[in-house]
Amino acid sequence: MKGYCGKLLEIDLTNETSKEFPLEKTLLKKFIGGRGLGSKLIYDLLPPNIDPLSPENIMLILTGPLTGSAVPGSGKFVVVTKSPVSGGFVDSYSSGRFAPELKFCGYDGLMIRGKAKEPMYVCLRNGKVEFMSAKELWGKDTFDTEEQLREIYGPEIGCICIGPAGENLVKFASINSDFYRQAARGGVGTVMGSKQLKALVALGHKSISCHDPRGLMELLNLHLTKLFQSPVAQNRMKYGTPSTLDVTNAAGMLPTHNFQSGHYEKAKDTLDSEGVYKSIVKSRGCYDCQIACGIITRAKSGPYEGTTVEGPEYETLGLFGPNIGNSYLPAILQANILCDKLGIDTISAANAIAFAMECFERGIIDKKQTNGVELNFGNYEAALDLIESIAYREGIGDTLAGGVHSAAKAFGQDSEDFAMQVKGLEFPAYDPRVGYGTALSYAVSPRGACHRRAWPPALEVLGKADPYSTENKANLVKHLADENTVFHSMLVCDFPAKWIPLEVKEYAKYLTFVTGEQFDEDELWQMADRVETQIRLFNTREGLKRQDDTLPGRIFKEGVVAGPTQGRIIPYDALSKMLDDYYALRGWDKEGFPKDDTIKRLGLTDRGEA
Amino acid sequence: MRIRVIKSNCVGCQACQVVCSMAHYGEFNPKRARLQVPFTHPMPSAPKVCLQCAKPKCVDACPTGALTKGKDQVYLDQELCTGCGECINACPFDAIYMDPVSGLAIKCDLCGGDPACVKFCKRKALEVKE
Numbered sequence: 001m002k003g004y005c006g007k008l009l010e011i012d013l014t015n016e017t018s019k020e021f022p023l024e025k026t027l028l029k030k031f032i033g034g035r036g037l038g039s040k041l042i043y044d045l046l047p048p049n050i051d052p053l054s055p056e057n058i059m060l061i062l063t064g065p066l067t068g069s070a071v072p073g074s075g076k077f078v079v080v081t082k083s084p085v086s087g088g089f090v091d092s093y094s095s096g097r098f099a100p101e102l103k104f105c106g107y108d109g110l111m112i113r114g115k116a117k118e119p120m121y122v123c124l125r126n127g128k129v130e131f132m133s134a135k136e137l138w139g140k141d142t143f144d145t146e147e148q149l150r151e152i153y154g155p156e157i158g159c160i161c162i163g164p165a166g167e168n169l170v171k172f173a174s175i176n177s178d179f180y181r182q183a184a185r186g187g188v189g190t191v192m193g194s195k196q197l198k199a200l201v202a203l204g205h206k207s208i209s210c211h212d213p214r215g216l217m218e219l220l221n222l223h224l225t226k227l228f229q230s231p232v233a234q235n236r237m238k239y240g241t242p243s244t245l246d247v248t249n250a251a252g253m254l255p256t257h258n259f260q261s262g263h264y265e266k267a268k269d270t271l272d273s274e275g276v277y278k279s280i281v282k283s284r285g286c287y288d289c290q291i292a293c294g295i296i297t298r299a300k301s302g303p304y305e306g307t308t309v310e311g312p313e314y315e316t317l318g319l320f321g322p323n324i325g326n327s328y329l330p331a332i333l334q335a336n337i338l339c340d341k342l343g344i345d346t347i348s349a350a351n352a353i354a355f356a357m358e359c360f361e362r363g364i365i366d367k368k369q370t371n372g373v374e375l376n377f378g379n380y381e382a383a384l385d386l387i388e389s390i391a392y393r394e395g396i397g398d399t400l401a402g403g404v405h406s407a408a409k410a411f412g413q414d415s416e417d418f419a420m421q422v423k424g425l426e427f428p429a430y431d432p433r434v435g436y437g438t439a440l441s442y443a444v445s446p447r448g449a450c451h452r453r454a455w456p457p458a459l460e461v462l463g464k465a466d467p468y469s470t471e472n473k474a475n476l477v478k479h480l481a482d483e484n485t486v487f488h489s490m491l492v493c494d495f496p497a498k499w500i501p502l503e504v505k506e507y508a509k510y511l512t513f514v515t516g517e518q519f520d521e522d523e524l525w526q527m528a529d530r531v532e533t534q535i536r537l538f539n540t541r542e543g544l545k546r547q548d549d550t551l552p553g554r555i556f557k558e559g560v561v562a563g564p565t566q567g568r569i570i571p572y573d574a575l576s577k578m579l580d581d582y583y584a585l586r587g588w589d590k591e592g593f594p595k596d597d598t599i600k601r602l603g604l605t606d607r608g609e610a
Numbered sequence: 611m612r613i614r615v616i617k618s619n620c621v622g623c624q625a626c627q628v629v630c631s632m633a634h635y636g637e638f639n640p641k642r643a644r645l646q647v648p649f650t651h652p653m654p655s656a657p658k659v660c661l662q663c664a665k666p667k668c669v670d671a672c673p674t675g676a677l678t679k680g681k682d683q684v685y686l687d688q689e690l691c692t693g694c695g696e697c698i699n700a701c702p703f704d705a706i707y708m709d710p711v712s713g714l715a716i717k718c719d720l721c722g723g724d725p726a727c728v729k730f731c732k733r734k735a736l737e738v739k740e
Contacts, residue, residue: 069638070628070730097649104639155649156641179651205710207639213632223732228732284654285623290733292621296652308652 001025002211003065003514004033009107009129013195014055016131017030019322021111029517030603031534032527033064033108034491035091038080038532041111048541050085052187053169053194055115061102061160061200062109063358064491068100070220072227072420073493075099075287079188083447085171085403086423086548088539090186090447093488094160095286096177098202101158105204112195121161123153134198138167140448141341149201158202163343166193166393170401172348172426176340180294180310183288184345186425186447186583192193211516219509224290226500233291233499235273237283239370240295241314242464243273246419248318252565253434253463255427256322257377258354259420259554262431263563264322270329271321278310279329284310291496299330309337312346315451318429324357325377334384342391349390351426352400353383355407355419364413369396415554423448423544432551432570433560435460435467439570440578441477443549446535454480470574474581489531530602533586533594537604546592549579611682612662612739613645613725620735622647622654627642627671633726634716639689640723641710644718645727656735657727660684660718668717671700676715686717 008021023037031037037062050056054098060080067074068564077099083090102109105124116131119138123130137145142163149159159177166173166189173189183189210216221370227233235243246268248254253260270274279300285292299307312320312332320328320335339346359365360375365371373382391396399410404426408419420427425448432439437456445453454477460467465476486504497507505521514518551570559567583590587598599605624647635642647658662683667675669684672682676690677697693713697706706717718725720738728736 070625070632072625100640104641109666150649178649205639205641207631207635207637207642207711209637213636224730224732282653283621284652285621287623288625288628289623290621290625292623292733294621310652318707390625429729 001028001065001515001517002209004028005103005108007107008109008111009473010111010113010233011129012114013112013116013120013197018129023108028065030527032489033067033402034062034078034489035080035485036489036527036531038062038078038091039041039089039531039538041535042080042082043538045111046082050082052082052087052191055113055195057082057191057194059112059188059191059195059479060109061112062491063099063102064489066490066492067512068103069210069514070099070217070288071492071510072224072291072496073286075289076267076491076493077102077183078488078491079175079183081188081191082542084187085188085425086186086448086544088423088446088542088544089535090188091134091488092175092185092188093181093452094175094177094183095157095493096160096180096181097156097287098158098160098200100287101204103204103208104206104304105202106206107391110200112197115194116438117327119196119198121149121197123201125153125201125203126205137198139164143341143344145199146176146179148198152244153201153203156203159199161199162189162192163341163391165343166190168391168393168401169193169281170344170390170393171403171406172345174343174345176343180340182340182345185450187345189343193550194271210514212513216510216513219506219513223500223502223506227291227496230499233496235294236495236499239273239277240280240283240293241532242271242276242295242312242317244314245317246272246430248430250564251434251457252560252563253431253457253461254322255320255429255431257325258358258418259322259427259431259563260358260558262433262565264318264327266327267322270327271317271332276317276329279333281308286493289493289496291499293495297333298382301332303332304330304334307333307337309333309335309340316346316350319347319354320383323350323354324380324383326380326383328357328380331380331384335380335387338384338387342387344387344391347428348403348426349387351420352390352404352407353386355404355415356386356396356400358418359411359415362413364415365396371395417557420552420554421449422551423548426450431565432459432555432569434565436570436574436578437465437467437473437476439551439555439575440582441481442476443551443575444582445537446532447578456480457560468568470577470581473578474585478585481532482525484526485528485531489527526602529586529604530604533588533598533602534604536586536588536592536594537599540593546579549592551575611720611723613659613720613728614737614739615656615659616735616737617656619733620654620656621733622656626657626731628734629726629730632653635722638662639711642716644707644716645705646707658703658705661703667702668697668706683720684717686715686719687713691715
């Protein structure tokens with residue numbers, strides 16, 4: 001099929017060998033690419049119950065049929081592996097030149113096995129695979145690493161790497177790409193670190209052909225024109241994703257003081273869209289994305305004067321802002337670049353710090369543990385120091401490096417109730433007490449608390465669905481999650497699609513223009529349903545159960561402290577009812593195991609049978 | 611006639627490169643594009659594209675006569691190009707390139723007067739200057 005290379009490169013780090021891994025057309029038609037293909041391959045290829053940080057774990061880095069084409073947001077790749085955070089499936093995305101370069105090298109993706117004997121990086125250039133010593137790069141931050149690799153191989157390479165946090169097996173280590181972009185959630189950088197794989201370089205000259213270029217370009221021009229007329233897109237072009245903070249603050253879902261409150265008065269003119277706008281110096285687009293929601297900001301005065309970073313993205317802003325009680329934007333810029341350089345997920349890192357601050361204020365930990373530091377909310381200097389302590393696993397940073405779930409076990413005293421995580425993965429910057437559907441989406445997201453699977457606030461906050469009702473919520477979450485699965489399998493950024501807005505049927509046309517195979521909308525919706533059950537089969541095989549589809553105690557028991565959602569909780573019974581509904585819609589039993597007839601209906605098979 | 615780059619409008623996304631390769635070869639391969647966006651950070655760079663110089667150094671440097679100065683643009687005859695790279699060394703603007711597939715020089719030909727990149731860039735970072 002056009003659009004695909006038809007093969008992965010299988011890399012064995014232990015033996016320093018590589019070979020082609022062909023992808024059959026029937027497999028690609030059923031699972032498309034990206035998340036979909038990853039769900040099938042990891043289930044079939046990974047033996048059950050292995051330690052995610054052992055050499056047996058497999059790291060898949062995948063693209064999709066639209067990667068590298070002119071469709072906006074097509075410069076993305078996904079890392080699929082067994083998560084050291086949840087013990088289940090994780091798929092973590094980033095953008096950058098690495099994604100199209102993989103296809104220019106002639107591969108739809110990489111399958112990385114084993115563990116290097118000593119620090120290594122792998123370079124793919126014009127059909128050659130080289131296993132290189134990374135002894136000199138080990139210990140370096142991601143920026144130094146990438147600078148050095150671009151110096152050796154040329155500025156135009158695709159390059160991904162880990163920082164010290166990945167080397168030190170921090171549970172929320174990220175994989176960096178083009179300096180400022182990260183596949184950060186669920187410990188994918190940790191898995192890369194466990195393999196002693198410091199970096200991957202790709203540079204290729206092959207072309208990506210498509211079946212009907214004229215049809216593709218005509219549709220694309222139409223959509224681009226619509227995209228530039230879209231008010232949402234225009235807002236993103238000007239402000240980047242930080243303008244989301246205006247909405248979340250007004251709706252009472254902006255996490256404040258470790259999700260105690262959902263509203264932050266001090267955000268006005270400091271962290272809201274106009275506040276951040278004053279620090280923007282330029283927009284920066286991902287590969288082939290003219291929207292360019294990436295903003296470059298610079299601290300113009302104060303202790304962090306001169307700090308320049310692509311960011312902060314909304315999540316970083318919300319979580320290193322109100323959630324740690326901080327309204328000083330330059331400190332957020334500094335936190336952002338520190339996390340990028342050290343190779344840490346900003347979402348999980350900020351959650352870990354907010355959790356430690358709450359533990360300190362409650363007397364669960366004291367100055368003995370914090371090395372004499374008054375770790376109160378608002379102490380951004382301490383937060384910045386903690387980022388480094390986490391990356392290098394020093395002092396209390398060593399405990400926090402395991403994530404809030406494991407830190408709560410270490411600290412005890414019911415701190416688990418306010419360790420804001422699902423399946424070990426820390427909350428993104430939306431308080432789920434804003435609506436029952438939002439709560440359900442966090443609980444059932446296969447990789448843990450996540451806003452990138454389904455984002456019900458789009459409907460619950462903007463008035464299209466009653467936020468405090470269980471009615472139709474399972475359906476809503478399933479629909480939103482399936483829609484994203486389509487985008488994340490093709491693999492394109494879902495932002496342009498949502499801003500135009502475009503429906504799945506439009507993307508079915510793209511897929512047909514590129515591959516030459518007929519895809520219709522129904523097939524894609526069914527593919528998404530199939531993929532969700534495939535992932536569920538993986539998670540249940542690895543021991544995840546219904547009781548893991550839940551939320552921390554705070555969400556069930558403590559009302560939001562202030563703002564429009566004041567006093568709101570998510571009743572446990574409401575979540576339980578929605579879980580029943582959701583499982584039924586998916587064709588899973590009461591305990592969340594896919595039923596035999598569902599497996600059959602979706603054309604799935606047991607492990608080992610391709 | 612030439613393509614003018616308005617740097618302040620450019621976000622460095624390479625969409626112009628992607629569409630250039632499509633316009634010339636019917637496939638996606640930004641390394642075959644006749645304009646290239648250098649990778650820089652944190653600030654992105656704008657594309658470099660042939661200025662269609664009045665006194666083109668590339669024409670002087672070309673040993674085979676493949677490059678010629680026309681009335682209002684510089685022409686490259688691929689039939690005469692040997693891929694020696696002298697034009698690339700001579701261009702002071704880094705705006706003529708080597709096609710990694712054919713091994714021959716490539717440069718902006720203005721798509722015969724209606725450049726695909728200019729039409730595709732909705733950021734309006736590219737325009738045709740008569």
